[in-house]
Amino acid sequence: MSRQANRGTESKKMSSELFTLTYGALVTQLCKDYENDEDVNKQLDKILLSYFLPRGYNIGVRLIEDFLARSNVGRCHDFRETADVIAKVAFKMYLGITPSITNWSPAGDEFSLILENNPLVDFVELPDNHSSLIYSNLLCGVLRGALEMVQMAVEAKFVQDTLKGDGVTEIRMRFIRRIEDNLPAGEE
Amino acid sequence: MADAALFEFLHMEMVAELWAHHSDPGPGVSAGSRGKEARAATGQKMSLSVLEGMGFRVGQALGERLPQETLAFREELDVLKFLCKDLWVAVFQKQMDSLRTNHQGTYVLQDNSFPLLIRMASGPQYLEEAPKFLAFTCGLLRGTLSTLGIKSLVTASVASLPTCKFQVVIQKT
Numbered sequence: 001m002s003r004q005a006n007r008g009t010e011s012k013k014m015s016s017e018l019f020t021l022t023y024g025a026l027v028t029q030l031c032k033d034y035e036n037d038e039d040v041n042k043q044l045d046k047i048l049l050s051y052f053l054p055r056g057y058n059i060g061v062r063l064i065e066d067f068l069a070r071s072n073v074g075r076c077h078d079f080r081e082t083a084d085v086i087a088k089v090a091f092k093m094y095l096g097i098t099p100s101i102t103n104w105s106p107a108g109d110e111f112s113l114i115l116e117n118n119p120l121v122d123f124v125e126l127p128d129n130h131s132s133l134i135y136s137n138l139l140c141g142v143l144r145g146a147l148e149m150v151q152m153a154v155e156a157k158f159v160q161d162t163l164k165g166d167g168v169t170e171i172r173m174r175f176i177r178r179i180e181d182n183l184p185a186g187e188e
Numbered sequence: 189m190a191d192a193a194l195f196e197f198l199h200m201e202m203v204a205e206l207w208a209h210h211s212d213p214g215p216g217v218s219a220g221s222r223g224k225e226a227r228a229a230t231g232q233k234m235s236l237s238v239l240e241g242m243g244f245r246v247g248q249a250l251g252e253r254l255p256q257e258t259l260a261f262r263e264e265l266d267v268l269k270f271l272c273k274d275l276w277v278a279v280f281q282k283q284m285d286s287l288r289t290n291h292q293g294t295y296v297l298q299d300n301s302f303p304l305l306i307r308m309a310s311g312p313q314y315l316e317e318a319p320k321f322l323a324f325t326c327g328l329l330r331g332t333l334s335t336l337g338i339k340s341l342v343t344a345s346v347a348s349l350p351t352c353k354f355q356v357v358i359q360k361t
Contacts, residue, residue, distance in 0.1 A: 017190070018195045018279055022195055022242070026202060028245075051205075058201055062197055095194075
């Protein structure tokens with residue numbers, strides 16, 4: 001009976017690491033793809049950054065459906081509610097952590113999510129000289145894509161990162177505007 | 189603790205991206221064709237092998253996270269059963285549906301509703317696309333086996349989505 005219980009825990013652990021391991025393997029592969037090209041190598045940070053933002057966006061666009069189906073969360077009435085849902089429901093559901101919400105702007109259109117550590121970096125080895133922003137942008141893309149599907153145009157960016165030696169990881173979220181019509185991306 | 193959905197969505201993106209990145213194969217080009225289509229076919233093969241390679245590294249890492257007691261397998265068949273039950277449940281939240289072997293180092297693992305194919309379609313539609321969605325998982329199996337001390341070749345085949353078969357051939361060194 002206890003052996004079965006052990007098995008269950010190990011299964012859960014493996015399952016949760018699958019995403020971060022795969023993410024790490026993808027980053028390693030991308031770096032390898034470009035390591036022989038001298039010109040590209042100088043631009044590697046920009047290239048990787050430009051790789052992860054749209055990929056994250058695509059993931060976010062699909063993830064929101066999964067989230068809405070599983071969380072039973074209703075429509076958010078303002079950005080504060082949105083912040084709560086992101087931190088307490090979404091992050092908890094997908095990454096098993098609950099970031100804290102701080103640093104609200106006076107206008108209530110910007111806030112920070114503080115994470116004790118960057119959830120994506122457990123198994124990622126940072127190649128020398130490369131900015132840790134490459135990892136961050138997947139998460140920012142996901143947030144932007146997901147919120148766009150619920151009619152919110154936002155900007156998400158990392159302003160602090162434990163990978164870079166900062167004490168915490170901080171994502172700054174900024175509300176740009178409500179998306180009034182359901183226009184396909186690129187037609188605005 | 190990352191949710192399983194995150195992996196599925198990331199995997200989808202990887203399949204889409206690696207394809208666009210490496211080549212632009214025309215419709216109907218199959219891996220292994222020769223002549224003027226060989227160039228495009230090479231691009232296609234490279235994408236599949238890159239995905240397989242990533243799956244291999246991830247499978248290896250997953251294998252390294254196993255508790256010591258599971259590593260004391262008595263027989264090769266026990267290892268394959270472990271893949272079908274524990275590994276599959278950990279990665280896809282379900283067990284493999286069947287395991288067959290010729291008792292001479294070849295195993296066929298069948299999943300009747302493979303999660304990475306389910307979102308695509310049912311039936312014979314999209315059969316050509318299916319291999320892209322299986323490459324990573326083939327590598328995953330091969331990588332976990334490698335950590336458990338077994339060298340293998342893993343291929344997959346699909347007759348009708350979302351059922352697929354993984355063929356594991358043990359390599360004797």
